[in-house]
Amino acid sequence: MRENLLFHWNRIREKLWVKPLLMSVVSVAVAFLATLADQTDAIRWVPDVSTDSVETLLDLVTSSMLVIAMFAVGAMVTAYGSASNSATPRAFSVVLADDTSQNALSVFIGVFIYGAVALVALKNDLYDHAGRFALFIVSVLVFALVILTFIRWMDNIARLGRMGNTIDKVEAAVANSFASWMYQPRLGGLPAGNQSTPGGVPLVLPKVGYLQRVDMAALQAKAEQLDLQVILAVLPGKFCTPGNPVAHVQGLARDKAECMDLLADAFHLADQRTYDQDPRFGLVVLCEIASRALSPAVNDPGTAIDVIGTSTRLFHQWALARQESSAESLYDRVYVPDLREQDLFDDAFNGLARDGAGLVEVSIRLQKAFQAMAGFGDASIRAACLEHSRRALARNELVMVLPQDIEAVRRAAGF
Template sequence: MNENWLFHWNRIREKLWVKPLLMCLLSIAAAFLATVADQPGIREWMPKVSKESVETLLELVASTMLVIAMFSVGSMVAAYASASSSATPRSFPLVLADDTSQNALSTFIGVFIFSVVALIALKNDFYEQAGVFALFTLTILVFAIVILAFIRWVDSIARLGRLGNTIDKVEKATASAFEQRLHMPYLGGQMALSSTPQGVSIFRESIAYLQRVDMVRLQLLAEKFDLKVHVQSVPGTFCTPNRAIATVEYLNKAEKLGDEGLQALGNCFVLADNRTFDQDPRFGLVVLCEIASRALSPAVNDPGTAIDVIGTLVRLFHQWADGKQRKMPEVQYDRIYVPGLVEQDLFDDAFTGIARDGAGAIEVAVRLQKAFESLSAIGFKPLAKAARVHSQLALARSELAMALPQDIDAVRSAAKF
């Protein structure tokens, strides 16, 4: 259930309107909270404050907050455009979900709503003398929050959308997806059988990417209908109507699922137009590879970014190797069989594009061979095997792309491991 909540929470975070709406509701509640000071037993202790001074302060806040909010939106849109153009459009959801920017925008809009509501209530004598002082105190507090939020936001917006910041966000999201998959290597189910499962195949009519498998609901349905479910499409798979997403194996041969039962099982597989980072660690590797490939294009010609991405990939694969050598976690969903991630596929996603587009750049080719050497020395055999295979492929590409014999010798020397 925690995994389901996390998936939906991540989708909510990608919506720019959610936090401003919540802050608006809190601001309206805060404006009316000042009336509590007018209750008997409290108002006697409140000092007197000029009503006109509070009105002036609220008018100042109301006149400036909307301008600042519009300025912040313009800056955020520019940062989003920069992230999509300089890195890759696939990184846009991560930049959009930046907490600092969303919190700052929500604060500015919320304070504007607070000042307008409080000003209307004040001019209509909604507050008594104690309430006016409480409103004055709240306004000073809100003003201090705005100043702190603005300073923090300015520090963040200077980096938001920049290429290095985007790479860091993608690395963080990919590392989180890796860690989640390491704790549940088969999404909490059992390892898929090596043989082809026999049973009834489940298809979906949609043509889209598989974003998530609702393992909790799938387990409940499997127990209800007394069957096993062999998952054939993992998150990140591009699904089509002719491609089975799962196969149902009946344990009780006398009972058969109808169309409604098969549809209920199929609905446990969430499809959408785009891939997400949650249950799909390979997507993060694809995005990082895209960033490096764009940097290596003739229009950009930035091999330093590609080298930075290679270092990021090495860190991620070290994390993967360390996690794979831990103790295997317990099975949570014993009726569901899920294929695991294959290291060769992970390397294909991460390094194929970089090796192809950076084959003619000596600094990138050598750095790539050093990365493969580092990964092969970890001691995790599947990773070492994939590193050697990709080292040979990258060397072959460099030999075809490079014209200077000295450059080719340098790459061969780095690939000797």
């Protein structure tokens, strides 16, 4: 249940219209709730605020908020375009999910609607003097909220879409994905390595797309109901086609087609990958950012070096989490493959090592990162570091011309 709610919440965060819509509904409700003050004893002691003063304040709020909201949308679109063009289009979803910008836009639109509704209600004598006083207090608080939100948002929008900010957001998404995987290793299932051969009936999906999510709780419930065992053949992030099974089902004793349809409902395909159950996707995005920075058109080795440091921090988190993880399997009828560190390193460093093979500063930094990660105390990470260090050095020897550069990289690699 927690994973399902988190997945749907993350998809909602990527929709720009959801929060403004909710804020608009709240704004209309607040405008009419002020009338409740006229039904209380407050009418005897609150000061009588003139209609003109409240109307002036609401006019100011209404006239300015629409302009500010339009300005906010323009600034956000520019920042989103900058993130997609300077980093990679795959980073767009994490930039779009920026809470500060979405909250600011929601406040601006919500306050505009609040001002318009309250102004119409005021001019139609919906409020007595207690209601006008409540409306005045609410309007002052709303005006203060707008000012604070605008100041905070201006500080955020100055960074939104910049390369460093985009890398930080992708790093946070990958870190959350790593933490979720370690909180429930193998998505909460049993190790697929316990099954010597998958066997069983292959489960294929009729669609083509990336496997975004596996609903493990639903899969477990259906496997228990049908007395089956399900062995996943792929992990979220895999590009699936009808010709390749996503799982193998053992123990079928009922109508095959009906059982397969029930189990297939737990696998969700889409056109794009997401970060939730797919830790490798974030590493691919970071590698794409570094590769674009190393292209001749951009020529920004500093960004590639920044990505190397980011990946090193993420693998340090991965190593620590593996050492501390003691989670038990939640789903005893579903077998799931492990994430291989070699695959993670392929996603994080193959493209970077290829495109930075001719740059001595990037190559040295990459070899130092491999040396550092090899000392994290994880045997699988150490093996992946040694393999990728050799690969990167082989690329350097093929591309670099100056012998001194090659020798400097060799010394950094320890060979």
